[in-house]
Amino acid sequence: MSRSRSLIALLLGVVLVASAALTGCAADTDEVSGDGPELSEPGSLVVYSSRNEKFVDPLLDKFEADTGIEVSVLHAGDAVVNKLSEESRNVQADIVIANDLGALEYLRMEGLLTSPGNVAGIESIDENFRAVDDSWVAVSARTRVIMYNKDLISEDEVPTRVEDLTDPAYEGMFAITRGGNSGMIGHVSALRYEWGDERTEEWIADVKDNAGAIMEGHGDIRRAVGAGEFAFGLVNNYYYHQQLAEPTDNNVGVVYPDQGPGEMGAVVNGAGVAVVADGPNPESARVFLEWVLLPENQREFSWASLEVPINPEIEAVPDARPISDYTVHAMPLRELGAYWEDTRTVIERAGLDLELK
Amino acid sequence: MNDLLTRIRVRAWNGQPPDGRLSLVAAIIAVVMAMPVAYVVWRSAFAGADRWLRLLDERVPGLLWSTVSLALGVTAIAVVIGVALAWLVHRTDLPGRRTWRWALALPLAIPPYVGAITYIVVFGPRGWVRDWFGAPPPVSIYSFAGVLFVLAVFTYPYVFLVTGAALTRMGRAHEEAARSLGLGPLAVLRRITLPMLRPAMGAGAVLVILYVLSDFGAVAILRYTTFTSAIYYQMGGFDTLSATVLSVVLIALTLIVLAAEAFGRRRARFDSSGAPRPADLVELGGWRWAALGFVAAVLAVTVVLPVGVLVYWSAIGVGEGALDARFWGYAFNTAQVAGAAALVSMVAALPVVYLRSRHPSPASSALERLAYAGYALPGVIVALGLIFFGIRYLPWLYNTAGMIALAYVVRFLPQAMQSTGSSLALVSPRIDEAARVAGLSPLAVIARVITPLVRPGMLAGGALVFVSSIKELPATLLLRPAGFDTLAVRVWVEASESVYYLAAPAALLIVAFSVLPLKWLLDRY
Numbered sequence: 101m102s103r104s105r106s107l108i109a110l111l112l113g114v115v116l117v118a119s120a121a122l123t124g125c126a127a128d129t130d131e132v133s134g135d136g137p138e139l140s141e142p143g144s145l146v147v148y149s150s151r152n153e154k155f156v157d158p159l160l161d162k163f164e165a166d167t168g169i170e171v172s173v174l175h176a177g178d179a180v181v182n183k184l185s186e187e188s189r190n191v192q193a194d195i196v197i198a199n200d201l202g203a204l205e206y207l208r209m210e211g212l213l214t215s216p217g218n219v220a221g222i223e224s225i226d227e228n229f230r231a232v233d234d235s236w237v238a239v240s241a242r243t244r245v246i247m248y249n250k251d252l253i254s255e256d257e258v259p260t261r262v263e264d265l266t267d268p269a270y271e272g273m274f275a276i277t278r279g280g281n282s283g284m285i286g287h288v289s290a291l292r293y294e295w296g297d298e299r300t301e302e303w304i305a306d307v308k309d310n311a312g313a314i315m316e317g318h319g320d321i322r323r324a325v326g327a328g329e330f331a332f333g334l335v336n337n338y339y340y341h342q343q344l345a346e347p348t349d350n351n352v353g354v355v356y357p358d359q360g361p362g363e364m365g366a367v368v369n370g371a372g373v374a375v376v377a378d379g380p381n382p383e384s385a386r387v388f389l390e391w392v393l394l395p396e397n398q399r400e401f402s403w404a405s406l407e408v409p410i411n412p413e414i415e416a417v418p419d420a421r422p423i424s425d426y427t428v429h430a431m432p433l434r435e436l437g438a439y440w441e442d443t444r445t446v447i448e449r450a451g452l453d454l455e456l457k
Numbered sequence: 458m459n460d461l462l463t464r465i466r467v468r469a470w471n472g473q474p475p476d477g478r479l480s481l482v483a484a485i486i487a488v489v490m491a492m493p494v495a496y497v498v499w500r501s502a503f504a505g506a507d508r509w510l511r512l513l514d515e516r517v518p519g520l521l522w523s524t525v526s527l528a529l530g531v532t533a534i535a536v537v538i539g540v541a542l543a544w545l546v547h548r549t550d551l552p553g554r555r556t557w558r559w560a561l562a563l564p565l566a567i568p569p570y571v572g573a574i575t576y577i578v579v580f581g582p583r584g585w586v587r588d589w590f591g592a593p594p595p596v597s598i599y600s601f602a603g604v605l606f607v608l609a610v611f612t613y614p615y616v617f618l619v620t621g622a623a624l625t626r627m628g629r630a631h632e633e634a635a636r637s638l639g640l641g642p643l644a645v646l647r648r649i650t651l652p653m654l655r656p657a658m659g660a661g662a663v664l665v666i667l668y669v670l671s672d673f674g675a676v677a678i679l680r681y682t683t684f685t686s687a688i689y690y691q692m693g694g695f696d697t698l699s700a701t702v703l704s705v706v707l708i709a710l711t712l713i714v715l716a717a718e719a720f721g722r723r724r725a726r727f728d729s730s731g732a733p734r735p736a737d738l739v740e741l742g743g744w745r746w747a748a749l750g751f752v753a754a755v756l757a758v759t760v761v762l763p764v765g766v767l768v769y770w771s772a773i774g775v776g777e778g779a780l781d782a783r784f785w786g787y788a789f790n791t792a793q794v795a796g797a798a799a800l801v802s803m804v805a806a807l808p809v810v811y812l813r814s815r816h817p818s819p820a821s822s823a824l825e826r827l828a829y830a831g832y833a834l835p836g837v838i839v840a841l842g843l844i845f846f847g848i849r850y851l852p853w854l855y856n857t858a859g860m861i862a863l864a865y866v867v868r869f870l871p872q873a874m875q876s877t878g879s880s881l882a883l884v885s886p887r888i889d890e891a892a893r894v895a896g897l898s899p900l901a902v903i904a905r906v907i908t909p910l911v912r913p914g915m916l917a918g919g920a921l922v923f924v925s926s927i928k929e930l931p932a933t934l935l936l937r938p939a940g941f942d943t944l945a946v947r948v949w950v951e952a953s954e955s956v957y958y959l960a961a962p963a964a965l966l967i968v969a970f971s972v973l974p975l976k977w978l979l980d981r982y
Contacts, residue, residue, distance in 0.1 A: 456690075
């Protein structure tokens with residue numbers, strides 16, 4: 101009995117210290133999160149990110165060290181878009197970092213982003229990779245590729261066209277992501293632009309049945325292909341580089357699809373930064389945008405994820421093929437936004453679940 | 458008109474309406490507890506007939522099948538394991554049975570999502586089994602069988618504890634009579650003990666079913682979809698109204714289970730005649746070692762293996778510098794929100810249970826039931842309700858740590874209520890009356906007389922809420938503000954990326970804390 105009493109006393113001590121701390125903290129956060137620009141402190145920045153946090157955190161740490169601005173980041177995956185629209189009447193975030201330019205353009209069209217005005221360094225990014233009002237800017241690019249396990253299949257057996265994924269010869273041999281994955285949505289949006297909805301839906305339905313597995317994310321695919329669970333998988337190119345860097349299960353190769361004459365070219369998407377409308381710290385947001393466009397930080401942004409910088413002046417990761425090296429699908433990336441919302445419906449209608457069931 | 462209202466009020470309080478301020482405080486607390494869930498139901502009304510029909514047609518049947526088949530399968534396995542173990546440690550001469558009685562409850566200290574992660578480490582497609590034997594197990598951990606297994610091994614203790622308690626309470630008279638009439642030990646078990654245990658087995662089974670319906674972490678990390686994970690991912694997708702529709706179906710499912718439980722409890726009764734006496738035990742004889750092997754195997758699979766994996770990866774993590782300033786920041790955040798939730802729960806539980814204990818009536822029991830809403834229903838739904846409600850009506854609280862603490866209070870207040878309530882039952886109402894006669898107001902009686910007397914129960918309740926909050930995953934994931942991660946969130950994030958050396962230390966800390974209230978739980982049963 102006495103032991104359980106001292107146990108409870110100990111717990112109570114923890115609880116008391118903690119709640120005292122919480123009261124202190126709550127007072128702090130109140131000051132920072134009070135809405136209206138006049139209350140906001142210039143010294144902080146709220147970032148919502150849908151990228152892998154391992155790619156984003158070092159960048160934000162460097163920003164804090166360089167500028168003294170205190171960053172709070174929420175890594176919420178694809179939920180970021182939804183969260184921003186839910187919060188439109190009580191805006192919390194200043195900056196969005198996203199993996200999918202379609203999502204950023206969609207946010208812009210919904211009126212949730214704002215133009216940052218004149219930003220130094222914005223010219224370093226080609227106009228095709230920015231919003232018309234510069235409210236979002238792409239910094240790095242990724243390409244949809246087919247990554248394969250060299251122990252299971254040789255390069256010349258790997259499909260060379262995305263269309264070939266429906267070939268019964270490949271039945272069960274490869275993995276794709278669920279329909280709601282942002283990379284998949286971007287890819288299907290590009291196919292709709294190229295093929296129209298009917299043919300795209302047919303393709304989705306056939307690929308879904310032909311695939312050996314439908315996975316949550318590309319990280320699962322690269323690990324599964326690396327481990328030999330599947331011969332190949334449809335991923336973004338940097339997942340191939342990540343798997344190469346693994347200590348084991350790294351005997352993998354890559355094929356850039358649709359490179360033949362008259363073929364559509366590999367589908368490209370980008371990762372970038374956007375400025376949220378009516379964010380609590382607009383000045384910090386501008387500072388961040390200018391900071392991220394500094395050459396060394398553009399490099400940091402792409403290198404963290406092993407993606408390719410969009411700015412041709414910036415050195416690319418070793419072994420990564422620069423975009424100029426292969427044929428790229430011709431659609432301007434901001435067109436993705438118009439397809440973004442519908443694409444989910446198209447994917448669902450074709451029978452590929454947005455979420456794993 | 459006023460007359461009618463007065464009559465209704467008097468009837469609702471069984472003729473003795475309590476002090477107005479006290480009932481107001483209790484009513485506010487109860488309504489706040491029920492508000493998030495009620496708000497989800499209300500919002501679902503705006504989903505539109507199209508969305509409702511589409512979901513009921515396309516989504517709900519599949520989810521019902523995946524959820525209900527899992528719940529029933531897990532329950533069946535948990536009941537078999539739980540009852541077998543309870544019988545072995547309470548009715549046979551199993552060596553070391555006193556130790557096994559508490560050791561076999563230890564899996565309750567391991568949150569199933571943590572357990573699931575350790576099983577992925579060992580049995581996953583790239584797990585230790587593949588490294589040792591060259592091939593992963595023939596049955597994938599990411600399958601129905603895998604989820605079934607993981608959930609069953611971490612929920613059987615519910616059945617084990619409840620049936621074990623029934624076995625100790627149950628008089629030996631029937632069993633002894635049966636044996637004296639010449640039945641063998643197995644026949645006694647089959648024809649007397651098991652039928653008498655049926656109510657306890659039912660109660661344990663309901664706990665397991667409710668757990669499976671509400672579990673998010675384990676099913677999601679094993680890539681299995683039930684209602685909870687579907688609702689969670691729906692939040693990540695585009696369509697929050699669909700999430701409310703799925704929530705309403707899940708609420709209905711939960712209420713059906715609760716109603717069935719209440720119905721079953723009313724019908725199934727057994728009388729235990731005579732005071733419980735120390736049992737004369739079944740001699741296992743040659744089966745002794747087989748039984749010991751079974752019990753040890755269960756412990757190995759449910760405790761030794763998960764804790765071993767966590768210790769292994771934690772050791773690597775510590776070597777790699779996982780216990781850095783960030784880690785302690787997460788631990789501090791966790792202690793903050795869980796501590797605040799525990800403190801608020803201790804205070805908020807008292808008016809509700811006081812009213813229920815001192816003014817038993819339809820009104821006070823209705824308030825008590827309202828306060829149970831967030832406890833009985835899955836955390837994903839509580840979080841969903843708080844998000845919708847918070848954005849619209851509590852902008853100052855939304856996206857602060859306070860929102861997470863509120864979610865914990867809504868989810869776990871009844872733990873504090875149960876514990877405070879059992880302390881309060883030991884305090885004679887005479888003491889209240891004496892304090893009233895001495896001139897204290899009803900609220901002052903609670904604050905100055907009752908609180909000191911029920912302090913042990915309040916503290917135990919606070920400790921329970923604290924530990925439950927540390928483990929909580931879905932509401933924390935959905936409600937955390939930017940820059941505010943807790944240990945549970947880190948376990949989840951790192952494990953989804955297969956970065957086990959960073960997930961393990963946080964998970965081990967959660968498990969260490971979760972062992973503490975087990976002692977309390979074991980004393981209770």
